């Protein structure tokens with residue numbers, strides 16, 4: 001059982017470097033929370049403060065209601081898995097797993113029981129007598145996770161644990177971590193810069209930028225209802241399109257207009273864009289919400305623009321088409337059956353029910 005409460009926490013390094021600013025997160029028992037954001041946004045610093053590896057400059061951290069700001073790392077009942085596994089090269093896998101327990105003077109029978117149990121959970125029982133250098137990257141990472149498991153901590157912390165693995169192994173380990181979470185039913189806090197990892201692993205995701213939390217939400221809400229342009233752009237691959245234009249009224253209707261673009265705004269969005277009539281606005285739309293008209297023939301002209309293909313990137317099952325329309329660029333995900341060629345004009349249909357609008361200055365989503 002472990003809740004972690006982070007209350008208005010800031011970290012200021014010497015030289016007035018504000019790494020984390022006024023961060024508050026309420027993590028409930030058994031939750032898998034992912035901190036995600038670009039490099040330098042303060043994710044690791046936040047995690048390290050929870051672990052007790054970094055002091056807290058301002059604010060409070062509670063584990064199960066107990067204030068831990070002054071509690072040393074070793075007494076927090078937390079286990080952390082790092083990106084570089086830091087295994088002892090001269091020790092066997094068994095001894096690597098047992099090391100922390102022996103240090104804490106666990107009886108040999110208990111050490112043996114826990115090491116074997118962790119090895120079984122991770123599927124490395126037949127590797128216990130090997131040295132780290134005789135293991136694959138994935139197996140080493142499993143041993144690193146195993147060292148955390150044997151301690152049966154209240155909270156697991158992961159700092160980019162999969163970054164050193166190749167793409168295929170990363171996907172496999174991602175699934176294994178999910179299974180591990182289901183099996184151990186433990187509270188887990190996970191740091192990554194990879195939004196796909198965040199979406200696939202997190203019950204809830206905390207998006208950070210410049211030391212500040214932008215949004216905390218479950219993966220679907222984050223994807224469907226980003227609070228600002230940063231979150232909309234960071235979550236999703238390829239990234240969301242952001243088109244600059246103006247809201248223009250015509251005969252009781254509103255249109256999003258710019259050079260080469262004229263799109264009718266649905267009635268359901270009128271209220272929110274109304275304050276921007278005749279003004280600049282940013283319209284966000286995901287690459288999968290724009291269609292080649294060839295495959296959406298019934299679509300109205302009101303939701304269609306014509307743009308030229310600049311580049312086509314075949315991705316196997318689909319193709320990413322890159323367009324320009326006036327000053328705006330656009331990425332569209334189409335099926336691999338699409339025959340659009342570079343330099344060809346293509347009619348593109350926008351699913352206007354999926355668009356988001358952002359204030360051009362504050363970049364905040366207009367709700």
Ligand code: ADP
Nearest residue numbers: 013014017019038039040041042043044045046
């Ligand atoms: P992330 O994990 O999101 O990549 P970090 O938490 O490691 O980001 O770092 C956040 C900010 O704090 C960065 O600007 C980084 O340069 C700075 N920083 C991290 N550690 C230190 C330190 N020990 N001293 C000074 N600045 C640091």
